Amino acid sequence: MKRLYLPLLALLATAVIVFAMAFVSRENGKPDKHLEIVMRNIGHQLLLHSGDSSSRVMPVKMVDDNTFRISFETSFGFTPDTLMSLVHQQLANTERKGNYMVGVYDCSKNQTVFAYEMNTASGDLTPCRGRKLKKDCYVVEISFPGTNSFNYAWLLAGLVPLALIVFYMNRRKARPEVAAETVYEDEAEAPAPATGETAPETSTYIPVGALLFSDSEGTLAFNGQNIELSAKEIKAMRLFASNLNQVVGRDLLMKEIWEDEGVVVITRNVDVLISKLRKKLGVDPSLRIVNVHGKGYKLATGSKL
Numbered sequence: 001m002k003r004l005y006l007p008l009l010a011l012l013a014t015a016v017i018v019f020a021m022a023f024v025s026r027e028n029g030k031p032d033k034h035l036e037i038v039m040r041n042i043g044h045q046l047l048l049h050s051g052d053s054s055s056r057v058m059p060v061k062m063v064d065d066n067t068f069r070i071s072f073e074t075s076f077g078f079t080p081d082t083l084m085s086l087v088h089q090q091l092a093n094t095e096r097k098g099n100y101m102v103g104v105y106d107c108s109k110n111q112t113v114f115a116y117e118m119n120t121a122s123g124d125l126t127p128c129r130g131r132k133l134k135k136d137c138y139v140v141e142i143s144f145p146g147t148n149s150f151n152y153a154w155l156l157a158g159l160v161p162l163a164l165i166v167f168y169m170n171r172r173k174a175r176p177e178v179a180a181e182t183v184y185e186d187e188a189e190a191p192a193p194a195t196g197e198t199a200p201e202t203s204t205y206i207p208v209g210a211l212l213f214s215d216s217e218g219t220l221a222f223n224g225q226n227i228e229l230s231a232k233e234i235k236a237m238r239l240f241a242s243n244l245n246q247v248v249g250r251d252l253l254m255k256e257i258w259e260d261e262g263v264v265v266i267t268r269n270v271d272v273l274i275s276k277l278r279k280k281l282g283v284d285p286s287l288r289i290v291n292v293h294g295k296g297y298k299l300a301t302g303s304k305l
Contacts, residue, residue: 035096038090044057047072047076049082052074052076055073057072058073070140070141075135075137076136077132079132083102096144098120099118099120100143101115101143102140103115105140106137114128208301209302210222211284211287215237222283222284227283229280236257236274237277239256243299245301248299250295250296251296252296253270274291
């Protein structure tokens with residue numbers, strides 16, 4: 001039976017992978033020429049608002065597939081609010097009007113002198129508004145996030161193994177299966193029908209002296225008695241049981257029990273926890289948690305006491 005299901009599982013896995021890849025995000029190609037014209041118009045309007053009607057806007061460059069760089073022939077000054085208004089107006093009739101980032105850089109030092117972000121999901125970030133920037137050489141970059149699209153080629157490819165799976169399963173259903181049947185002379189000898197229930201898992205016990213420590217149940221078993229442990233005591237006992245008769249550092253105890261969960265404690269917390277654990281281990285006289293000065297604690301057994 002396992003051999004029969006291997007091809008089915010392989011085809012099913014292939015279909016799942018292909019369908020998943022159909023939804024994988026992929027960035028669009030280069031933006032269309034219309035956006036380049038819009039960028040030039042933003043630069044043109046920015047110069048006009050600065051009082052310059054004769055200087056040229058240099059050819060718009062693409063830094064990457066989704067970033068435009070607008071540079072200028074001469075220096076100019078502007079206010080951030082004017083730039084924000086111009087960009088908003090010019091992008092309003094394009095497909096990129098919702099989310100974008102704008103950065104203005106100093107030509108000589110290549111430092112950011114002004115930047116902001118428009119984001120419909122996380123909110124707009126528009127710092128340093130209302131501060132006029134002096135006349136200088138500036139470069140304006142406008143970036144758009146990559147957009148996701150559904151890959152129909154992968155969808156069509158995924159339909160092929162899916163169709164094979166359906167065909168295979170239908171053939172299996174249509175073909176009668178003859179199972180070997182065991183004949184019992186006495187019906188009482190026949191095994192009871194399966195109920196679908198599985199046997200409960202048995203806990204694993206770690207012997208510690210005369211005690212049995214169950215990590216999964218959080219108990220110490222002794223002479224048929226179960227001693228309940230708290231969550232922190234379980235973590236401490238786990239460290240001691242795996243380092244029996246060896247020193248377990250205070251720092252390790254603090255890290256494993258508290259700090260890994262984002263809780264900052266002092267060494268006094270360790271002392272209190274060890275005191276509680278000592279009482280529970282006290283049912284076995286052969287066990288003792290020894291304080292190793294300046295280092296930590298050691299769970300000693302028998303001759304190691």
